[in-house]
Amino acid sequence: MTRTQHSTTREAEILRLDRQICFSLHAATRAFNGVYRLVLQDLGLTYPQYLVMLVLWEHGELPVKRLGEHLRLDSGTLSPLLKRLETAGLVRRERSARDERSVQVGLTEQGTALRERALEVPRRIGAATGFDADEVRDLQERLDTLTAALDAAIARPDALNGNTATP
Amino acid sequence: MTRTQHSTTREAEILRLDRQICFSLHAATRAFNGVYRLVLQDLGLTYPQYLVMLVLWEHGELPVKRLGEHLRLDSGTLSPLLKRLETAGLVRRERSARDERSVQVGLTEQGTALRERALEVPRRIGAATGFDADEVRDLQERLDTLTAALDAAIARPDALNGNTATP
DNA sequence: CGCAATTCAATTGTGTGCAACTAAATGACG
DNA sequence: CGTCATTTAGTTGCACACAATTGAATTGCG
Numbered sequence: 001m002t003r004t005q006h007s008t009t010r011e012a013e014i015l016r017l018d019r020q021i022c023f024s025l026h027a028a029t030r031a032f033n034g035v036y037r038l039v040l041q042d043l044g045l046t047y048p049q050y051l052v053m054l055v056l057w058e059h060g061e062l063p064v065k066r067l068g069e070h071l072r073l074d075s076g077t078l079s080p081l082l083k084r085l086e087t088a089g090l091v092r093r094e095r096s097a098r099d100e101r102s103v104q105v106g107l108t109e110q111g112t113a114l115r116e117r118a119l120e121v122p123r124r125i126g127a128a129t130g131f132d133a134d135e136v137r138d139l140q141e142r143l144d145t146l147t148a149a150l151d152a153a154i155a156r157p158d159a160l161n162g163n164t165a166t167p
Numbered sequence: 168m169t170r171t172q173h174s175t176t177r178e179a180e181i182l183r184l185d186r187q188i189c190f191s192l193h194a195a196t197r198a199f200n201g202v203y204r205l206v207l208q209d210l211g212l213t214y215p216q217y218l219v220m221l222v223l224w225e226h227g228e229l230p231v232k233r234l235g236e237h238l239r240l241d242s243g244t245l246s247p248l249l250k251r252l253e254t255a256g257l258v259r260r261e262r263s264a265r266d267e268r269s270v271q272v273g274l275t276e277q278g279t280a281l282r283e284r285a286l287e288v289p290r291r292i293g294a295a296t297g298f299d300a301d302e303v304r305d306l307q308e309r310l311d312t313l314t315a316a317l318d319a320a321i322a323r324p325d326a327l328n329g330n331t332a333t334p
Numbered sequence: 335c336g337c338a339a340t341t342c343a344a345t346t347g348t349g350t351g352c353a354a355c356t357a358a359a360t361g362a363c364g
Numbered sequence: 365c366g367t368c369a370t371t372t373a374g375t376t377g378c379a380c381a382c383a384a385t386t387g388a389a390t391t392g393c394g
Contacts, residue, residue: 011286012225018289019221021307022199026218027239028310029196030351031317032189037352038321048380051190054182064343072194075343077381084379101342101389115182122181125189128320129313139313140188142306143195146296150198153295154205197381204382215350232372242373244351251349268359268372 039124043117049085050121052078056091057115061106063096090114206291210284216252217288219245223258224282228273230263257281 036047045053048071055070056062064082068074082105085091090111096102129136203214212220215238222237223229231249235241249272252258257278263269296303 014286014289015221015282016225018292019218019225021303022203022214022292023218023238024307024310024314025196025199026214028314028317029192030239031314031321032192033351034321035317036189046379047189047193051193058179058183065341071190072197073380074382076345076383079344081380095343099342099390103343119178119181128317130316130320131313135309136188139309140191142302142309143191146298146306147191147195147198149297150195150202150295153297154198154201200381213349230372231374240350241352243353243375246374248350262373266360266372270373 035125035128039121039128043114043121044088048073048077048081050118052081052085053090053111053114053118056105056107056111057118061104063102063104065102067105085111202292202295206288206295210281210288211255215240215244215248217285219248219252220257220278220281220285223272223274223278224285228271230269230271232269234272252278 033047036050040047040050043050051071052067055067059066059070064075064078068078071078082091082093086093089108092106092108092111093103094106096104126136131139200214203217207214207217210217218238219234222234226233226237231242231245235245238245249258249260253260256275259273259275259278260270261273263271293303298306
């Protein structure tokens with residue numbers, strides 16, 4: 001038990017608690033990822049690719065920029081991902097004629113057809129969570145609140161020092 | 168599977184709901200990542216590196232295997248990460264004399280010293296969330312429950328089809 | 335009109351995360 | 365005692381995530 005001697009119990013607890021909090025989210029995300037990986041392998045999609053397809057199924061053709069806004073992802077992530085979906089024959093990419101900077105992303109016939117099989121996914125995931133609809137909704141609300149708070153803190157970095165004063 | 172294509176609205180809602188649920192977790196994780204990135208850049212650590220350091224500060228020297236069990240990460244992720252921490256002078260790696268397969272990971276003097284500055288991190292993160300201690304504890308509990316359910320489902324893949332029968 | 339600022343996608347580089355494989359060491363068993 | 369299965373790290377390959385940069389197209393403004 002060499003357990004870092006000089007430090008007080010109080011300090012040790014501070015860091016241990018923090019590990020539990022951030023680690024819980026980290027672990028939940030990876031566990032979710034694992035389940036989606038398993039469920040989605042039938043469709044030949046990764047989890048982020050599935051998210052992209054969900055947006056396309058819901059909204060139809062739209063530029064990379066809009067896609068990134070829906071998913072909070074930038075072109076650095078989306079460009080290679082969309083290329084892989086294009087190679088897989090699920091997605092079509094073409095520069096907009098109206099604005100040559102913009103690239104329109106749309107579904108191929110195959111990509112549209114895949115939606116039928118994707119309808120099974122939510123039920124499978126739901127079964128894996130063991131949560132009922134109310135619990136899921138509640139958890140989602142908390143996560144969204146958390147995300148909003150974290151985004152606000154990032155936008156105003158002094159919040160990270162516990163300051164309440166505005167610059 | 169009798170469920171096939173008739174009601175378009177129903178189907179659209181199913182996928183839209185799934186997008187909301189899985190996306191909330193995805194977004195929360197990335198938002199948390201962003202805040203940690205900002206707070207940890209003073210310490211020169213990434214978020215996963217910080218998690219590794221937390222385990223080492225709490226438990227002292229231990230083999231890569233144990234470290235992976237604490238963090239649910241395998242050597243494929245830990246090996247390069249630990250090399251970077253070693254290059255940064257925070258961590259020491261040496262093969263165990265007792266079992267030559269095992270590699271013991273311990274803190275350098277510099278790594279131990281970094282703990283002092285890390286004590287500030289939890290307070291900063293807490294301020295960013297805007298959650299009080301009770302809310303954080305409650306959210307953590309739900310996430311842990313979720314993780315346990317998802318892990319159990321992965322271990323028993325028929326659970327992903329909503330079946331209750333055992334093979 | 336003409337030039338500067340802005341927008342947008344793509345690229346580059348770093349750091350995970352994980353599956354699949356390799357290689358070395360250990361242990362179990364006949 | 366030797367063989368083989370198991371354990372443990374490491375390596376490789378692929379797929380995000382994101383910061384920073386590039387380059388092309390567009391817009392704004394005098």
